[in-house]
Amino acid sequence: MPGVWQRHPRYSLLVVVVLVTTLYLLVPIQQDSLASPLFTMSDNDLPSRMERANRIYNKVLEDRKGLIKKFGPTPKEIAVFPEDKAPWPPYTVWDFFPAAFNCPHEVERQGALGDGGKWVCGLSRVREKPNCVVYSFGINYESSFEAEILRNTHHCEIWGYDYSVNAFGPEIPSESKHRTHFKPYALGGEDKHDSEEKIPMYTLDTLLKMNGHEFIDILKIDIESWEFTTLSALIKPYLISGKPLPFGQLQIEIHLWHKSFDEILEWWEMLEEAGLRPFWTEPNLVYLNYNRDSRTSDLAEYSFINVKGNNIFIQDPPSPSHDDVEHD
Incomplete structure (x- = not known):
């Protein structure tokens, strides 16, 4: 039997285009692709x-x-x-x-x-x-x-x-x-x-x-x-x-x-x-x-x-160790 592509070439092509577009939109934008190096969309920590x-x-x-x-x-x-x-x-x-x-x-x-x-x-x-x-x-x-x-x-x-x-x-x-x-x-x-x-x-x-x-x-x-x-x-x-x-x-x-x-x-x-x-x-x-x-x-x-030192406003507090969690 002929494949789906042979029977419905236009439909199959549309599916491929939709899949490629979706994958493109889901990939995080890298810093090199931005017009200004001051802003990134992937790094927000x-x-x-x-x-x-x-x-x-x-x-x-x-x-x-x-x-x-x-x-x-x-x-x-x-x-x-x-x-x-x-x-x-x-x-x-x-x-x-x-x-x-x-x-x-x-x-x-x-x-x-x-x-x-x-x-x-x-x-x-x-x-x-x-x-x-x-x-x-x-x-x-x-x-x-x-x-x-x-x-x-x-x-x-x-x-x-x-x-x-x-x-x-x-x-x-x-x-x-x-x-x-x-x-x-x-x-x-x-x-x-x-x-x-x-x-x-x-x-x-x-x-x-x-x-x-x-x-x-x-x-x-x-x-x-x-x-x-x-x-x-x-x-x-x-x-x-x-x-x-x-x-x-x-x-x-x-x-x-x-x-x-x-x-x-x-x-x-x-x-x-x-x-x-x-x-x-x-x-x-x-x-x-x-x-x-x-x-x-x-x-x-x-x-x-x-912005100097390690105060709570500029640094995240250290995560509790495994021992501390078990002790609590």
Whole structure:
């Protein structure tokens, strides 16, 4: 008997075409076939996402050099907020520091919309973490950020510090208060907390030792422009020693009051050298609205992830060994 191909050649050819097309579509697209090497569709594990994010951010670093050369050509010649006169330079200081690092996890706002809330990268990574530690500097009786962190995690404990108030804000849920710890201290670049000091000031390293901590998963800082001197004093010893910073991510409000561009650039590059990469930013429009005589938006919220070390946001935790599983 004649075969199917002989009896129905057109039908058989159609079947072959359908099979070949289906196999083609099911084969993962390889990186070499993509127009841009920055993106892959076959590799989406955490190391691959981190590698892509680093490549994208490195391009931004090169673009910054070009922007400085264009409007400078040196940092000392760049205005933080150029005056409105011809020829008008179309830039502000914030254009040099975009939040261009891709968080390798979900980005989610914790706390109130508007003033008080912060953007966090990968809160799911610490949702079940048994030793999750959060430090918050600058409370001012507004604790929606801290309250939502507590609601959305099972074990995170929060250490709050603010010398201008005597407690967290009213947003802290009563069922989670046992996971909060408050002291009326200020964060500083040096320890000044003897009996003669009106404002007890502690370094981050001292507070870590006092609390028995080695690492902070999430660090929030809002200390009204003291972030420049405080973070400089905190970070420089780690740069000298080569050790990674003792926190996984940083939510901070940056105040540019009385700062020149070259000062800001030097401070920012110190953050980058230490491993901090900005993944989110927003201007403080509340401040700008209530200072309408000012034409500069010199306050901005930034969120950074620490890409050095082995923190939970950039590396997967080791899988339990066979012995550990059997023991459990």
